[in-house]
Amino acid sequence: MNWNKIKVLLFKEIKGVVRDRKTFMMMVIFPLVFLPVLIGGITYFQMKTMQGNMEEIVPVYIEGREYATGLVGYLKSSGDYKIVDQPEKDIAPALQDGEIALYLKIEPAFHQKIIAGNSGEIKLFYNNTNTLSDSSSKRILQLIAGYTAQIVEQRLKGLQLSPYFIEPVKLELVNTATEQEKSGRFLGMMIPYFVIISIFIGAMNIGINITSGEKEKETLSTLLVTQLTRSEIVVGKLLTLIILSTFSAILNIVGIVLAYQFVFSSVGSGMELVIDLSANTLFKLGGLFVLLAFIVSGIIILAGSFARNIKEGNSYVMPIYMVVILIGVLSMSGAFQPAGFIYYLPIVNIIFLLQDIFMLQANLLHLWITIITSLVFGGLISYLSVKLFQREEIIFRT
C-alpha cells in the first residue's frame, strides 16, 4: 500500500464529485435547505393545526338537550362549543363533512336518573377521520368528566361524605426526565434513520459512478495500467465514499436539528432541543458514523465493481437500499425493543447504538461489540472488493 498514491486518487475522486455540480448540490442543498424546509414546514403546519383546533369553536348537535339542561349549560359555559340545530343530512355524513363535529344523544330519562342516583346515558358520535371531530371528542370527554365530578361531589355531600371518600389514594406523577433526556428520546428516534439514509444515498450515486461508471466508460483501464495496485485503487475509492457519505450524514443531522430547533421555538411549544455536545459523545457519534459509512461504502463498492455498467450497478444497490430503509423505519418506529443479539448484526447494531447514545442509555459492552463486528464485517467486504477487482472476468465483463 502506497498511501501517497492512494491520497492522490482520493483527492482526484473527491474533486470529481465536488465539480459534478448536480451531485454536489444534491449533497449539500438537500440536507441544508430542502430537508429543513420539508421538516419545518410539515411540523409547523401540524402544530399550527393542532393549536387551531384547540381554539376553534366546535359545532355540536345535541339530541334531547332538554333532558340535560345542566350538562348543556356546562358545555356552553366552557365557551368552546356552539350548540347547533339538527343537521338536514344524516348524522354520519354530517360528521364526515364537518357540518357538525360532535353529536350527543341524551336519553329522555337522563335527568330523572341522575336525581335518583342512577347513571344517565349519553352517546357521543364522532368521526375520527375528521381532525376537528377527532380532537374535540377527546376534549369533550374531559369536560363531561368534570361535570360528572361535580355530580359526584354533590352526591357525596348529600351522604355527608368528604370528596376524599372516593379518592383514598392521591397519586401525583412527576416526570424527572431532563430536557436533555426528552430531546434525546426525540433525536434518538429521528437521527439514526436519517443517518443511515443519508449515508446510503450519499455513497450510492457516487459509489456506482466511480466503479461501474468507470467500467462503462473504460476509464478504469487507464487507471489499472498506472502504478496503482488494484488494492490501492479499491482503498482509494472506498475512502472517497467513506469521507463523502460521512460528510453527507453530518450535513443531514445539522439540517434536521436546525429545522426542529426552529420549529419548536417558533411555534412556542415549550419543547427545546438540548444536545449533548461533549467531546465524548461527539467522538462516539462520529466514530459510529464512520463505521456505518465504512460498511455501506464497502457494500456499494462491491456491488458497483461487480456490475457491468451504471444501470446494472443501480439495480444491484436498490434492493439493499430498500432493506436499509426498512431498518431505518424500524428504528424510528420505536416498536422494536433491541435484544442483546441485535448488537452482533452489522449496520443494525450501529443504528440502535446511535439511538442508545441519544437516549443516554449506551452500554459499553454493546459499543465494543458493535465496533468489532463492524470492523470485521467492513474489512471482509473491502477484502472481497479487492478480490473482485483482481478478477479480470469481473473487471472486463461485457
Added chain:
Amino acid sequence: MESLVKVENLSKVFKDQGKGEVQALVNLNFELRAGEIFGLLGPNGAGKTTALRIISTLMQPTSGDVFIAQLNLRDNARRAKEYLGFLTAEMNLYDYFTVRELLFFFGQVNGLTHTYITDRISWLVELLDLEKYIDRRVDNFSTGMKQKVSIARALLPDPPIIIFDEPINGLDLMASRVVTNLIRELKNEGKSIIISTHNMNLAENLCDRIGILFEGELRGVGTIEELARNTGQNTLEDIFFKMVGEFSELE
C-alpha cells in the same frame, strides 16, 4: 535487433456465461522491435483488444508468455508497466478535470515528481499543440482532442513502448491525420509502437510490420513486402483476404 515486446505461444480462453468458452487468442507469436511500428490488423472480434490488454498487464494469458523488455509479465507485471503507455479504444477521460489536472493525476499515481511532470507537460503541450487547451476542462472536447489528451497521458512517464488500440477509430479525417502524424512523430522520437486496427490504409501507411489476426490466430507476420511475397498478392487488402482464406473463392 532487440525486441521490446515478445509474445510467445499466447492463448486466451474466455469463459463466457452466454457463449460458453470463447477461444479469443490461439497460440500467438510475434515481437515488437525497437523503434518500429507494429500493426495488428484484424476484423471485429479477431482478438486485437484482448491481445493488447494482455500485453498491457490488464489481463492474464490462459497460456503462453509475454515479455516486456525481457521481463516476464507473469512475475514482473508491476515493473513492466513502467515501460508501457496504453491507449484504450474508448477515448473517454475523467470529466470535470482540465488537461493539466489529468496529467498531474496520472503523473502522481505513477510516482513522478512535480518538477518532472511540469517539464513533461510543457514538452507534451508543444508536441501535441495543446497550449490553448491545457487549462480547459475535457468534458466538452471533441473526440480528436480527447485522443490527443489520452496520448499525452500515455506519454507522460516517457515510456519506450506505446500501445494504441484502434487509434483513429471514431475520428474524422482531420483528427485521424493529426493522430497518424503524431504516431509517426513518436516513432521518430525513438518510441516503439504497437497499434491495432481494422483499417487497411492505416496499417499500410503507418506500420513497419503487420500481423494479420483472424479469429484469434495470427495468419501471417512481416513487412508488407514479405507478406506480398509469401502470398503472391500486391495490395494489403488482397494479402489480407488471401491469408484469411475467406472470400478467396469469390475471385
